[in-house]
Amino acid sequence: MIGWTVFSDLHGTLLDRETQDSGPALPALKALRRSGTPLVLVSSKSLPDMLAVRRRLGHRGAFIFENGGGVALRAGSPAGRPAGFKAEGRLWIRMFGPSRENLLGAIESLRRRTGARIAEVGRMPLKELAARTGFSLERAERCRQRRCSAPFFLDSPRDLPAVRRTAGEMGFKVAHGGRFYHLLGSADKGTAAKAVLGLLGGARSAALGDAQTDIPLLRAVDRPYLVQQAPGVWEPIRVKGLRRVPAPGPQGFRLAVEDLLEGSDSYR
The missing domain is CATH 3.30.980.20 (Putative mannosyl-3-phosphoglycerate phosphatase; domain 2)
Incomplete structure (x- = not known):
């Protein structure tokens, strides 16, 4: 059976909008690790900011920074460095955005x-x-x-x-x-997500977001989830197949991941 790859926005999705806390999402993060499901972090944050968040979360996978302007992979894959990526320390990085x-x-x-x-x-x-x-x-x-x-x-x-x-x-x-x-520039979170998926060879994809800037990401995957921005409030977004999760931020992240891994598909 083909596994899932999960993409998640940070601010307001995996991280609380006000406190940047990820506490309620920790059970879901552990479930992703146990199941071997790759998690790709996606954000408007700068590369140094993303590295700080990854250290805090213990994240070791691919990530997308600056709204899809760049993709970073952990260096050292047995398959070698993908075309278009440049080595920078322990990362392989590809830029899609303008200078x-x-x-x-x-x-x-x-x-x-x-x-x-x-x-x-x-x-x-x-x-x-x-x-x-x-x-x-x-x-x-x-x-x-x-x-x-x-x-x-x-x-x-x-x-x-x-x-x-x-x-x-x-x-x-x-x-x-x-x-x-x-x-x-012309690149966005969806452009970058498709580039990552192209390296994974046919994995099914899911994405979690909360805001307008996440629309390209949500449209790029097989199963899009929208968490609330506040209790009872979703961003007015129209995306085919969108699942609206009844909780905000990291609580919504946990519910969406549980729904995905358990195969219940409860939020259509």
């Missing part, structure tokens, strides 16, 4: 063409970023270390339509995550 230089140039063009006040995270003073996000200085520094995306603050939400439209004209797109807007 930081191109993104920063695009941010400048957006400011000039729209008149919007845009504060790009990677160029913000560290203490200012920590104050605006509530991050520690260490976490704020990890957050700034971007390779293929440009998270930013937008002073006035009224500027968002013009910023989105202009970014599209320039060949970029704007996504809204939990704390930031993100200027991205």
Whole structure:
């Protein structure tokens, strides 16, 4: 029987939206390990941020960072390094997103063409970023270390339509995550998930998410699960075959994984 590969968003799904705690999900994480089911972590977080989360969770599998801009695998597979991946320490990494230089140039063009006040995270003073996000200085520094995306603050939400439209004209797109807007290239979480699945040779796939930025990921898999954003509240998302799990964050993650591994398919 062909096994499953599970992709999971972090913020608001595997990790609590407010506390970043994964406690309620731990039984499900253990069940995935016992069953030999690969878990691929997916996030808008930077590579250093993802490495910190993986250490905390004891995760050793593949992961997707910066909204699908990059994929990282643990180095040393007997099959060898896949085409397109470059060795970086103990990881093999493939980039799908545009370069930081191109993104920063695009941010400048957006400011000039729209008149919007845009504060790009990677160029913000560290203490200012920590104050605006509530991050520690260490976490704020990890957050700034971007390779293929440009998270930013937008002073006035009224500027968002013009910023989105202009970014599209320039060949970029704007996504809204939990704390930031993100200027991205054409790749997304779904693009990266399909690349990972292509390396696995026919595994069935499931994905867990909670927000609009997870739609490409949910559409890329065989069985998509949507956890609540708050008790009783799901993001208004339309994806074929979507399973709506009746709990938020890591509690929803646990229910979805149990549903998948037990084969009950209770949330259609």
